[in-house]
Amino acid sequence: MDLKSLRYFVAVAEARSVGKAAQRLHMAQPPLSVQIRNLEAQVGTPLFLRESTGMRLTDAGSALFVRAREALALAHDGYEAARAIGTGRRGRLAVGYMFSLGYAVLPRLVPLLRRSLPDVELQFVEMSAVTYEAHIVDHKVSVGLCMPPIQRPEVASTIVGTQPLRLAMPARAPLARLASVPIERLQGQKLIALPTFQENADMSLVAALLRRHQVTMQVVERVETVHAALALVLAGEGYAVVPECAAVGRPPGVAFRKLKGVNEGFEVAVCRRRDLDSPFVEPFIAAARRALA
Known part of the structure; x- marks a missing residue:
């Protein structure tokens, strides 16, 4: 039994006539009669009573009619869902983000995504400097707002913004009295850093800055x-x-202070696996650029 057989059966049941159903289906009457007889043979019992006034469902036919309509409706919903997901109108998108970007970016990014992807279910996952590569590579998230970009052959990264460097210090620290801090004033000071387990970890930018200024x-x-x-x-x-x-x-x-004469910043990228085939990626990149502008 296939959907075509069920569609023919439902058409005859609704029209109560093979001739009228054939007209609705834009087909000849004899092939439709053959389809109905074949379906009855498959089921093993008559589905219609042939009367002078038309075709009337038997009890077995009535039972099949209800479920056949449900099956056709479900199939239609399935086709529509597949089309909607394929064209980027519906679906699910798991978004990873670095914690430091959360308060500053998500309040602007989420409304943009709701407008550009209104029927897409969004899931947000917090990532750290240690875990963010694994979240992307292991499919734990579809796309990630990463800082810095991931440098791996299986990962595609699109730069969407830059975050300037700032010096964080206790508000009572002597350097907090300055509007901007000359980098030379950091000589010999204690540094709290993010991990440098990989060459592209964000500490490399800070380390290079310090080396350049000796x-x-x-x-x-x-x-x-x-x-x-x-x-x-x-x-x-x-x-x-x-x-x-x-x-x-x-x-x-x-307290946060600018570093005097320092123009470097952390690059923010939308990262995803290169083998990801999703219509949601480009709208997400566009929204991320606007949120970070």
């Missing part, structure tokens, strides 16, 4: 997230060089 800082702690670094800054353990977006939602008692 400044040496003592790394006293490595943490996975910016909010952990800010907590240790608040505790007086040292300074941290973090993205500007971390200033949104920072704890009271932590």
Whole structure:
């Protein structure tokens, strides 16, 4: 039994006539009569009573009629769902984001996504400097807002913005009295850093900056997230060089200052596996660019 047989059966049952059903289906009457007889043979019992006034369903036919209409409706819904997902109108998108970008970017990004992908289910997953590559590579998220971009052959990265560097320090620290801090003033200071387990971890940008200015800082702690670094800054353990977006939602008692004459920043990228085939990627990239503008 296939959907075509059920469609023919439902048409005859609704029209109560093979001739009228054939007209509705745009086919000749004899082939339709053959289809109905074949279906009755498959079921093993008559489905219609042939009367002078037309075709009337038997009890067995009535039972099949209800379920046949349900089956055709479900099949139609399935086709429409597949088309909607294939054209990017419906579906599910798992979005990973670095914690430091959360407060600053998500309040702008989420409304943009709701407008551009109104029927797409969105799931948001927090990632850290240690876990964000695994989230992308292992399919735990579809796309990720990553800082810095992932440098792996199986991952595609599209730069969507830049976050300037800022120096985080206790508000009571002497350097907090300055509007901007000369980088030379960091010589010999204690540094709270993010992990450098890989060449492209974001500490490499800070390390290169310090080397270029011939400044040496003592790394006293490595943490996975910016909010952990800010907590240790608040505790007086040292300074941290973090993205500007971390200033949104920072704890009271932590001051952010520009580094004088420093124009570098952390690149923010939309990262996803190269083998990901999703119509949601380009709308997401466009929304991320607007949110980070």
